[in-house]
Amino acid sequence: SYVLTQPPSVSVAPGQTARITCGGNNIGSKSVHWYQQKPGQAPVLVVYDDSDRPSGIPERFSGSNSGNTATLTISRVEAGDEADYYCQVWDSSSDHRGVFGGGTKLTVL
Amino acid sequence: EVQLVESGGGLIQPGGSLRLSCAASGFTVSSNYMSWVRQAPGKGLEWVSVIYSGGSTYYADSVKGRFTISRDNSKNTLYLQMNSLRAEDTAVYYCARAGTMTLLGMDVWGQGTTVTVSS
Numbered sequence: 001s002y003v004l005t006q007p008p009s010v011s012v013a014p015g016q017t018a019r020i021t022c023g024g025n026n027i028g029s030k031s032v033h034w035y036q037q038k039p040g041q042a043p044v045l046v047v048y049d050d051s052d053r054p055s056g057i058p059e060r061f062s063g064s065n066s067g068n069t070a071t072l073t074i075s076r077v078e079a080g081d082e083a084d085y086y087c088q089v090w091d092s093s094s095d096h097r098g099v100f101g102g103g104t105k106l107t108v109l
Numbered sequence: 110e111v112q113l114v115e116s117g118g119g120l121i122q123p124g125g126s127l128r129l130s131c132a133a134s135g136f137t138v139s140s141n142y143m144s145w146v147r148q149a150p151g152k153g154l155e156w157v158s159v160i161y162s163g164g165s166t167y168y169a170d171s172v173k174g175r176f177t178i179s180r181d182n183s184k185n186t187l188y189l190q191m192n193s194l195r196a197e198d199t200a201v202y203y204c205a206r207a208g209t210m211t212l213l214g215m216d217v218w219g220q221g222t223t224v225t226v227s228s
Contacts, residue, residue, distance in 0.1 A: 001170070033214030035154070042203055042221055043146075043154065048214030086154050090212040095167045098144060098156030098207075 002091040004101035011107040018074040020104045022087030025068060030089045032070040034063060037103075038083045046085075047072060074106070082108045111135035111217050113204050118222030125194050125226075131187040131204030131219055139182045142207040144215060145189050147200035147224075155200070158189065159207060172198075194226045 005023040012018040022032060032050050035043040045054050047063040050070065060075045074081055087101040117129040129145075145157040158168045158178040166178050177190040187204050201223050205215035 031213075035215070037154075042218040043205075043215070044218070045214045045216045048216070054214075054216055084153075088154075088156075088214070096159070096212055097167055097169065098146070098159060100146075100154045100156055103153040 001094060001097075002089070002099050004087055004089065004099055006085075006087060006101040006104045008102070009105045009107065011109055012074075012077050013109045014077055014079060016077055018077050018081070018106055020072045020074075020085050020087075020106065022070040022072070022101050023068055024070070024089070027068055027070050027089070028066045030065075030092075032063065032065050033088045034061075034072045035086045035088065036081075036083045037086065043086065077106075077108055079108050082106055111206075113206070113217055113219035115202065115204055115219040115222040118202065118224045120225045120227065121194055122228050123195060123226055126190070126192045127194065127224060129189040129191065129202055129204075129222055129224070131189075133185050133187065133206075136206070136217075138180050138185050138187055141209050142212050143178075143180065143187045144205050144207040145178060145187075146203045146205055146215070147198075148203070148221075149197070149200045152200075157202070159212070160187070162209070191224070194224075196226050198224060199226045200224060 034047040037043040050065040051063040112134045144159040160178045175193045201221040203221045204219045206217040
């Protein structure tokens with residue numbers, strides 16, 4: 001089965017740029033989606049199809065995907081961005097099953 | 110307003126059954142790809158199942174043969190029938206919309222319903 005690998009944690013100071021990676025075999029050939037989850041809340045889609053943003057998501061959130069790594073970039077990080085972030089793909093090689101990465105805890109210092 | 114509201118969670122003994130419901134408003138369940146995702150206490154998100162707009166269904170290996178996803182078009186509601194429940198099925202269960210013309214990111218989520226499997 002397809003595996004997505006994320007770093008457990010990323011720390012960044014306010015105003016700086018946070019980059020959260022998501023590794024997978026030839027992930028560049030798949031569409032990657034990113035979710036933000038704050039404690040006690042349901043996940044929120046922040047980036048879909050590698051780099052598109054749903055309406056209402058700040059332009060500070062962006063994504064890229066190439067080779068074996070997809071990246072979620074959060075520019076000008078704010079305290080309110082502190083959350084868990086998950087990458088996700090639909091694995092077409094196994095009946096389009098959903099696959100999530102293990103999640104990355106973003107800490108704003 | 111586009112919204113999903115789950116219900117049906119609770120405390121159930123190992124080996125028991127439970128049916129979760131996910132009522133949609135603001136869009137049509139049968140015209141969309143719909144998914145269930147769960148989160149065990151203190152753990153990450155785990156995909157559980159998806160139903161295509163055409164009716165095809167797919168499951169994670171961990172629940173295949175025990176869980177069944179379905180929908181009632183007249184009630185605009187998604188369901189997850191869970192049988193032979195195990196302690197490891199304990200989690201918050203979320204339903205989510207996963208696209209219209211094709212599988213996409215899950216852009217609408219319910220608030221979650223908690224399932225606890227314990228004797």
